[in-house]
Amino acid sequence: MYNFESSYRVRYADVDQMGFMYYGNYAKLFEIGRVEALRNLGVRYKDLEEGGIWMPVYENNSKYLEPAKYDELLTINCILKSLPKTRIVFETEILNESKKIIHKGLTTLVFIKSDTQKITLCPQIIIDKLSPFFSLNE
Amino acid sequence: MYNFESSYRVRYADVDQMGFMYYGNYAKLFEIGRVEALRNLGVRYKDLEEGGIWMPVYENNSKYLEPAKYDELLTINCILKSLPKTRIVFETEILNESKKIIHKGLTTLVFIKSDTQKITLCPQIIIDKLSPFFSLNE
Amino acid sequence: MYNFESSYRVRYADVDQMGFMYYGNYAKLFEIGRVEALRNLGVRYKDLEEGGIWMPVYENNSKYLEPAKYDELLTINCILKSLPKTRIVFETEILNESKKIIHKGLTTLVFIKSDTQKITLCPQIIIDKLSPFFSLNE
Amino acid sequence: MYNFESSYRVRYADVDQMGFMYYGNYAKLFEIGRVEALRNLGVRYKDLEEGGIWMPVYENNSKYLEPAKYDELLTINCILKSLPKTRIVFETEILNESKKIIHKGLTTLVFIKSDTQKITLCPQIIIDKLSPFFSLNE
Numbered sequence: 001m002y003n004f005e006s007s008y009r010v011r012y013a014d015v016d017q018m019g020f021m022y023y024g025n026y027a028k029l030f031e032i033g034r035v036e037a038l039r040n041l042g043v044r045y046k047d048l049e050e051g052g053i054w055m056p057v058y059e060n061n062s063k064y065l066e067p068a069k070y071d072e073l074l075t076i077n078c079i080l081k082s083l084p085k086t087r088i089v090f091e092t093e094i095l096n097e098s099k100k101i102i103h104k105g106l107t108t109l110v111f112i113k114s115d116t117q118k119i120t121l122c123p124q125i126i127i128d129k130l131s132p133f134f135s136l137n138e
Numbered sequence: 139m140y141n142f143e144s145s146y147r148v149r150y151a152d153v154d155q156m157g158f159m160y161y162g163n164y165a166k167l168f169e170i171g172r173v174e175a176l177r178n179l180g181v182r183y184k185d186l187e188e189g190g191i192w193m194p195v196y197e198n199n200s201k202y203l204e205p206a207k208y209d210e211l212l213t214i215n216c217i218l219k220s221l222p223k224t225r226i227v228f229e230t231e232i233l234n235e236s237k238k239i240i241h242k243g244l245t246t247l248v249f250i251k252s253d254t255q256k257i258t259l260c261p262q263i264i265i266d267k268l269s270p271f272f273s274l275n276e
Numbered sequence: 277m278y279n280f281e282s283s284y285r286v287r288y289a290d291v292d293q294m295g296f297m298y299y300g301n302y303a304k305l306f307e308i309g310r311v312e313a314l315r316n317l318g319v320r321y322k323d324l325e326e327g328g329i330w331m332p333v334y335e336n337n338s339k340y341l342e343p344a345k346y347d348e349l350l351t352i353n354c355i356l357k358s359l360p361k362t363r364i365v366f367e368t369e370i371l372n373e374s375k376k377i378i379h380k381g382l383t384t385l386v387f388i389k390s391d392t393q394k395i396t397l398c399p400q401i402i403i404d405k406l407s408p409f410f411s412l413n414e
Numbered sequence: 415m416y417n418f419e420s421s422y423r424v425r426y427a428d429v430d431q432m433g434f435m436y437y438g439n440y441a442k443l444f445e446i447g448r449v450e451a452l453r454n455l456g457v458r459y460k461d462l463e464e465g466g467i468w469m470p471v472y473e474n475n476s477k478y479l480e481p482a483k484y485d486e487l488l489t490i491n492c493i494l495k496s497l498p499k500t501r502i503v504f505e506t507e508i509l510n511e512s513k514k515i516i517h518k519g520l521t522t523l524v525f526i527k528s529d530t531q532k533i534t535l536c537p538q539i540i541i542d543k544l545s546p547f548f549s550l551n552e
Contacts, residue, residue: 011449012459013442016288017295017346018252023195024169024289027162028427035425035485045426046485049155056205057161062198070293071449071460114156149311150321150430151304151438155484157431166289173287173347183288184347208431209311209322293463294528299471300445303438332481333437338474390432 002133003079004037010072020067026094027060030105033078034090041129052114053123058087059108066102073097083134084122086110140271141217142175148210158205164232165198168243171216172228179267190252191261196225197246204240211235221272222260224248278409279355280313286348296343302370303336306381309354310366317405328390329399334363335384342378349373359410360398362386416547417493418451424486434481440508441474444519447492448504455543466528467537472501473522480516487511497548498536500524 008029016022035045048055068074075095082089092105111120146167154160173183186193206212213233220227230243249258284305292298311321324331344350351371358365368381387396422443430436449459462469482488493505506519525534 009446011442012292012445013298013300015293017291017293018192018194019293020194022289023198024162024165027165028425031162031426032423044485054156056156056158057200057202059202060161060200062195064195064197067194071458147308149304150307151436153431154426155429155431155433160427162427166287169288170285182347209320294468294470296470299474300438300441303441307438330432332432332434333476333478335478336437336476338471340471340473343470 001079001081002037002041002130003077004033004040006032006036006076006078008032008074008076010068010070010074012070014068015070018067019069021069023062023064026062026064026103026105029074029076029094030060030078030090030092030107033076033092034107036076037078037080037090038126041126043126043129048123049114051123053120054112054114055088055109056112057107058110059106061106063104065104066096066100068094068096068102075099080130080133083130084126086119086121088122088126139217139219140175140179140268141215142171142178144170144174144214144216146170146212146214148206148208148212150208152206153208156205157207159207161200161202164200164202164241164243167212167214167232168198168216168228168230168245171214171230172245174214175216175218175228176264179264181264181267186261186263187252189261191258192250192252193226193247194250195245196248197244199244201242203242204234204238206232206234206240212240213237218268218271221265221268224257224259226260226264277355277357278313278317278406279353280309280316282308282312282352282354284308284350284352286344286346286350288346290344291346294343295345297345299338299340302338302340302379302381305350305352305370306336306354306366306368306383309352309368310383312352313354313356313366314402317402319402319405324399324401325390327399329396330388330390331364331385332388333383334386335382337382339380341380342372342376344370344372344378350378351375356406356409359403359406362395362397364398364402415493415495416451416455416544417491418447418454420446420450420490420492422446422488422490424482424484424488426484428482429484432481433483435483437476437478440476440478440517440519443488443490443508444474444492444504444506444521447490447506448521450490451492451494451504452540455540457540457543462537462539463528465537467534468526468528469502469523470526471521472524473520475520477518479518480510480514482508482510482516489513494544494547497544498540500533500535502536502540
């Protein structure tokens with residue numbers, strides 16, 4: 001298993017008239033979580049893209065346990081539970097300032113070649129960087 | 139079953155550097171679909187809210203079959219397959235200009251009283267307006 | 277002078293916890309106004325872009341006279357007061373349901389070639405379509 | 415004069431299909447700049463709001479010198495050049511990773527009482543915290 005924590009301050013731009021973060025904005029937090037989790041491994045998504053790999057989202061699930069509120073400093077915990085093959089699955093837990101989980105996300109992305117737009121395997125660089133976190137039996 | 143179709147033009151604001159609608163923006167389209175589906179029944183979400191009922195999202199699932207692209211005129215098909223009780227479940231199909239389904243959504247909302255923020259039942263006005271679309275056996 | 281009116285329904289996604297449209301979202305309405313004003317002339321921005329012309333924004337000014345509120349059906353009045361040369365200037369008036377102007381925008385865009393990213397002149401197709409609306413002395 | 419620097423990483427959510435930050439998203443960076451500038455003084459906008467003061471934007475001007483691009487770590491320099499009275503004017507300079515100014519903003523906000531929605535003077539707490547940065551002659 002590999003995980004990485006980022007933080008995010010809820011902005012006025014994010015909040016709706018209930019005073020809660022708009023339900024569509026969590027996807028942006030998942031993005032921050034997974035991009036920073038990869039960066040922490042030494043993999044920049046920008047470099048992957050410039051190398052001809054796109055990672056479009058295939059499936060995204062959100063469970064809203066409690067609302068995030070204006071100006072809260074959230075923790076985004078991004079978790080990889082298995083090594084990617086043709087897909088990569090990121091779990092996201094979002095925690096409020098009291099470290100209570102208020103939101104759960106599950107995002108599946110695929111790898112495509114940007115020139116042909118065809119599905120491809122997970123780039124070796126990601127496998128290499130992740131492997132130390134996964135035992136042989138995982 | 140009750141369904142209602144709205145349309146949405148993909149804007150520059152919506153699209154990412156792959157030229158696809160950003161994956162987090164579909165939630166906004168689901169919102170348009172369900173608010174217009176309710177309006178078509180004679181129920182304005184704004185009025186519900188002013189009457190003390192909020193409808194926060196409890197769960198939201200998205201399946202990305204094909205990307206929506208800049209300037210496409212999408213069809214948002216919002217479907218209610220059962221009468222709401224303490225939850226209301228909207229299915230959303232998003233179709234491109236060739237009427238092909240490119241995205242599927244499933245959104246569950248709950249009803250809460252805005253003053254106490256406690257869970258409540260679906261307002262009777264929604265049940266009354268929806269009932270004609272549902273047979274006794276549904 | 278050439279002008280064109282579009283309409284826009286304020287969504288939950290647009291509104292902040294004051295119950296007003298978030299101040300950053302007006303730019304998206306200006307975009308809708310100018311893209312639809314061009315479409316009404318027979319010019320699709322998508323086609324310009326595919327033909328190698330980008331129109332990045334150079335300057336954008338917003339004056340907030342009154343807030344737009346949730347679920348209001350706004351009118352976006354997009355106005356061109358002069359023929360473009362190296363720049364094109366769109367004025368935007370946003371009106372509420374009582375047809376009162378609640379917001380004024382002024383957006384200047386330039387034309388660049390997408391391959392070289394160098395400034396270029398306004399495409400002839402835009403001039404041709406706009407000319408009938410402008411007298412010789414304008 | 416008082417100024418404060420924040421930083422912002424450009425996200426996929428922010429960027430359009432030119433590969434530039436969408437022109438409407440700079441307003442969100444100005445918001446971050448001024449909220450963090452106030453927090454650094456010991457003033458939380460959230461507390462002002464809970465104390466009955468809203469600060470809606472009255473005017474917002476943006477000058478786009480160069481585009482911000484995906485994954486850039488921008489610096490947001492928020493500058494107050496005069497003490498607020500009935501209005502507060504924030505200048506924003508956005509710098510890229512080479513510390514070149516790529517964007518300039520000028521945002522004027524007013525103070526209103528949230529209960530009456532009437533204009534009011536700048537809260538004394540802001541004046542008190544800002545005064546040490548302004549000489550008598552400013």
